[in-house]
Amino acid sequence: MTASLAPHSVENSLTKTSLEQLLVLLGKQKPSVTENNSIEFEHRRIVTGKTLYSSGESFENLYLVFSGFLKLSNIDAEGNERITDFPMKSDLLGIDGICEQHYHLQAVALTECNLIVIPFRKVVCALQETPTFEEYLYRAISRSLVREQSSKTLMNLLSAEARLARFLILLSERYEALGFSSTCYILRMTRQEIGSYLGMTIETVSRCLTALAQAALIKVEQRNITLLNKRALRTLQRLPLLHKNNGKDKISKLEKQIIV
Amino acid sequence: MTASLAPHSVENSLTKTSLEQLLVLLGKQKPSVTENNSIEFEHRRIVTGKTLYSSGESFENLYLVFSGFLKLSNIDAEGNERITDFPMKSDLLGIDGICEQHYHLQAVALTECNLIVIPFRKVVCALQETPTFEEYLYRAISRSLVREQSSKTLMNLLSAEARLARFLILLSERYEALGFSSTCYILRMTRQEIGSYLGMTIETVSRCLTALAQAALIKVEQRNITLLNKRALRTLQRLPLLHKNNGKDKISKLEKQIIV
DNA sequence: CGGATCGTTGATACTTGTCAAAGTACGTGG
DNA sequence: CCACGTACTTTGACAAGTATCAACGATCCG
Numbered sequence: 001m002t003a004s005l006a007p008h009s010v011e012n013s014l015t016k017t018s019l020e021q022l023l024v025l026l027g028k029q030k031p032s033v034t035e036n037n038s039i040e041f042e043h044r045r046i047v048t049g050k051t052l053y054s055s056g057e058s059f060e061n062l063y064l065v066f067s068g069f070l071k072l073s074n075i076d077a078e079g080n081e082r083i084t085d086f087p088m089k090s091d092l093l094g095i096d097g098i099c100e101q102h103y104h105l106q107a108v109a110l111t112e113c114n115l116i117v118i119p120f121r122k123v124v125c126a127l128q129e130t131p132t133f134e135e136y137l138y139r140a141i142s143r144s145l146v147r148e149q150s151s152k153t154l155m156n157l158l159s160a161e162a163r164l165a166r167f168l169i170l171l172s173e174r175y176e177a178l179g180f181s182s183t184c185y186i187l188r189m190t191r192q193e194i195g196s197y198l199g200m201t202i203e204t205v206s207r208c209l210t211a212l213a214q215a216a217l218i219k220v221e222q223r224n225i226t227l228l229n230k231r232a233l234r235t236l237q238r239l240p241l242l243h244k245n246n247g248k249d250k251i252s253k254l255e256k257q258i259i260v
Numbered sequence: 261m262t263a264s265l266a267p268h269s270v271e272n273s274l275t276k277t278s279l280e281q282l283l284v285l286l287g288k289q290k291p292s293v294t295e296n297n298s299i300e301f302e303h304r305r306i307v308t309g310k311t312l313y314s315s316g317e318s319f320e321n322l323y324l325v326f327s328g329f330l331k332l333s334n335i336d337a338e339g340n341e342r343i344t345d346f347p348m349k350s351d352l353l354g355i356d357g358i359c360e361q362h363y364h365l366q367a368v369a370l371t372e373c374n375l376i377v378i379p380f381r382k383v384v385c386a387l388q389e390t391p392t393f394e395e396y397l398y399r400a401i402s403r404s405l406v407r408e409q410s411s412k413t414l415m416n417l418l419s420a421e422a423r424l425a426r427f428l429i430l431l432s433e434r435y436e437a438l439g440f441s442s443t444c445y446i447l448r449m450t451r452q453e454i455g456s457y458l459g460m461t462i463e464t465v466s467r468c469l470t471a472l473a474q475a476a477l478i479k480v481e482q483r484n485i486t487l488l489n490k491r492a493l494r495t496l497q498r499l500p501l502l503h504k505n506n507g508k509d510k511i512s513k514l515e516k517q518i519i520v
Numbered sequence: 521c522g523g524a525t526c527g528t529t530g531a532t533a534c535t536t537g538t539c540a541a542a543g544t545a546c547g548t549g550g
Numbered sequence: 551c552c553a554c555g556t557a558c559t560t561t562g563a564c565a566a567g568t569a570t571c572a573a574c575g576a577t578c579c580g
Contacts, residue, residue, distance in 0.1 A: 074413050077498065082413040096409065098402035105409070124398070128388045138384070141398075142358035145405045149356065149365070152412035153334050153342040156459020160568070191527060199416020201569060206528055222527085222577085238337065420536065451559065461537055466560055482545080482559090527576070537566075544559070550552090 016040045017066070017116050019133065025064055025090045025116075026136040027143075039127070042117045052093065052107040052115070059097030061117050065089050068113030069188040072105050073196070083197040084148070086110070086189060089178050092140045094120075110188040158237070160200045164208045166237035167198055168218065172227055183230070187223040276300045277326070277376050279393065285324055285350045285376075286396040287403075299387070302377045312353065312367040312375070319357030321377050325349050328373030329448040332365050333456070343457040344408070346370070346449060349438050352400045354380075370448045418497070420460045424468045426497035427458060428478065432487055443490070447483040 019039045043066065046052055052063065055075060065087050072085040072093070084105065087093050096104040098120065127133045151170075155163055176182035187194070195205045212218045217233055219226040227233060277285075279299045303326065306312055312323065315335060325347050332345040332353070344365065347353050356364040358380065387393045411430075415423055436442035447454070451465045458465070472478045477493055479486040487493060 074410065082417075084409045084413055095402050096406050099399045099406060104406050124394065125391065128391075128394070131385065131388075134384065134388070134394075138401075139359045141401050141405070142355050145401070145408060146356050146359060146364050148405060148408040148412060149344045150334065152408060152415070153344055155412070155416060157342075190525090202527080203529085203570085204568060207568090210528075450557090462559080463538085463561085464536060467536090470560075521580105523579090525576100525578080527574105529574080530572085532570080534569075535567090538564085540562085540564105542559105542561080544557105546555100546557085548553100548555085550554095 015043045017043065019127075019130070022064065022116060022118075023132060023136050025066070026092070026140050027090075028132070028136055044115045044117050046109045046113050046115070048109055048111055050109050052109065052113070053097075053103050054106045055103055057103050059094065059101045059103055060119060060121075061094060062097075062120050063093040063107075064116040064118060065091045065093065066114040066116050068109060068115075069111045070107050070109050070113060071189060071193060072107050074105055081196055083189075083193055086197065088174060092144060095141050095144055110193075154237075155199055160198070160204045161208045161211060162237050163198045163200070164194075164205065165212065165217075165233045167194065168212075168225065168227065169230065169233050169237060172230070182227070184224075184226045187225055275303045277303065279387075279390070282324065282376060282378075283392060283396050285326070286352070286400050287350075288392070288396055304375045304377050306369045306373050306375070308369055308371055310369050312369065312373070313357075313363045314366045315363055317363050319354065319361045319363055320379060320381075321354060322357075322380050323353040323367075324376040324378060325351045325353065326374040326376050328375075329370045330367050330373060331370055331449060331453060332367050334365055341456055343449075343453055346453075346457065348434060352404060355401050355404055414497075415459055420458070420464045421468045421471060422497050423458045423460070424454075424465065425472065425477075425493045427454065428472075428485065428487065429490065429493050429497060432490070442487070444484075444486045447485055 017040065019041075022041055044052075044063070052070065067089055070087045070093070071083050072087060073081045073083040075081055085091075087107070093107055093115070094103065124134075124137075154166060158166070171185065171187075172182040175185050189197075191202045191205045191209075195202045198205070200208075209218075209220050212233075213220045215232075217227075217229045217236070219228055277300065279301075282301055304312075304323070312330065327349055330347045330353070331343050332347060333341045333343045335341055345351075347367070353367055353375070354363065384394075384397075414426060418426070431445065431447075432442045435445050449457075451462045451469075455462045455465045469478075469480050472493075473480045475492075477487075477489045477496070479488055
């Protein structure tokens, strides 16, 4: 049972995208009739493992993910990688470059990627007579901020198990929003990368996955994840850190809650 | 020895701000001559403890902090507060409201505050012929995102001591950027609020402050903080979690590094 | 068939949360 | 002005969670 419905599959053929299509990806609901559709955006493809942009590089473009899966990370002075996000379809990349005209982070493809290129300066100037574009650009940027804040907020003070449960649920919701299966998907990143993102060691990631699987909340087959009990996962992700019981008790207690 | 130079002091008298002044606060370097200066922005004052906006409230304005000190937080379903930022002068508030037209977070004044009101929809439409405004607005929003990401990145996988050291250094840098003393300032928030922000308990905050003080890296007098050894603090904030020595060894080792 | 990267599992030690209690600042009302 | 209550802070003893270290298993690729 492979998660063949996961993103990064078809629709890799496009090489140009109209403004209207771009707005829909940015979150626009109903297609407008009168929109300026003469403007087209180039695409850029990168293969697995390649870098889209690096920290310090001068900022020129925003990128909207059309297909594929990436990681966004920070390399500190000692060379340690700290992952801040895993962008996927419809996510906007490169916002971190606007403020100082050079990118702060590094974006690397975890699968083959097809990205819509948005030349920022040109576009913002040229499209100011197209208010909807501006509006959705603002919204997309704001959404990134909200997501960062809420993930930051929730990562701390939650146990490793809770954070991992939350991570799996959030991934599931993102897949669902894109029209893919929300219960069965492929992790496109290594355990190491999950650990970097969630702020825990690779061993802890592994142990927590095992624990969740033993409690029959998920099924783990290498990077293939099946969510078996989303309700329990949701409950788990809200448990504050450190209850009086150990892991097994916690989960069996959870089981009871669910049966009731 | 009180930190009388800390922000939130003078300059509380203004009630209107020109576009040019606003751009300078947003980070503009050299004043332009030809800028449209006829536009003026209203101010809003709130007293200590009052709420500027709450989660869920419909979004209308961005606010630029002119003076004072606030906290930005998230109240979860169980009523726990999770603080995501402590905005101060020149910080932009309310960005979290753009994406869904209602605020996601709650903003509360920690001191008396004087805020410049930016009616978002009106202003973005009306000022699109003023490219510099747009540009600096984008920059400010991007800067918020970068700050969120980097703080998120650094909070995890660092020890409580390191996070607290980082917190104190970052505060110091923000005060310095505003022209205030970078070595002596007043914490405007409780230990509880620091703990919520850094993802640790109030007891841990207290113990770490004591430890840093005993190592003579800082001086603590209630909420009055003096940084005695910034170099050591900077070193400490980059130490990865969990070395083989205990806290005291860590600091004395640090001391040696510094003496050398 | 190696070699390398990735993932799992176990034993141990350290950090930090939890619980409990006492100390300090601050404002209100007598 | 002092007593008192409340909120804030500090400190200690203990327990729980997770990092570290080490070894092994699995998968992938040349």
